[in-house]
Amino acid sequence: MTTQLEPDICEDVCIHEQLVEKVKKELPRAEQMMELSNLFKALGDFTRIRILEALLSSELCVCDLVSVLDMNQSAVSHQLRVLRSSKIVKFRKEGKNVYYSLDDNHISQLINQGLNHVLESR
Template identity: 50%
Template sequence: MSKNTDICSCNVIHQDVVDKVAENMPSEELLDRVAVFFKVFSDKTRLKILSLLLQEEMCVCDIAASLEMTHSSISHQLRVLRQSRVVKNRKDGKVVYYSLDDDHVKNILAQGLSHHQH
């Protein structure tokens, strides 16, 4: 019979540890924003878009051509990514270019890809 090592069999509460972590617990509002942020990464199409943008700033037309998808489906996903502050855009004449919002997003995406490549 195997023993389940994930279950603690003691009844001792380490109050000093409980108090310490309670002081540093993020607010509910912050946790909600972070949960939404990570949920954005749970969609394969959005991950494909982010993987492209990890390499190069691109417009909707180029992203759509790269992924063989419609402009409207790419625009919809970019809107979700922009609202979650994962991508940003800039306008150059009539063309709107998209890129990852900042180095935090680049690092999170790169680390996620690296973590699962092995």
């Protein structure tokens, strides 16, 4: 019964309908985009970036990080928690100390590439 000769029935909409459909199909799954935005969100903080840049040099215990960042220990621990829960850093316990390091080198690549962008775009 319904005639579907032309893809757009209404000519006057601004939307590029078929392009929009194509783009929609090429989008990653919402869940993956959510994870991606959460990853970037975890990287998107000055304190956490400093922690990660420090860990790029070396595995460090919490009090080392406190000293490098010149911040109070509680603040550092809270940010380490964020990084842990996003699986950006890993840690090992040794006596009273906890040593943190980058979880894998995907992360260091991301950070380095981001830094390159920042350095080159000036």
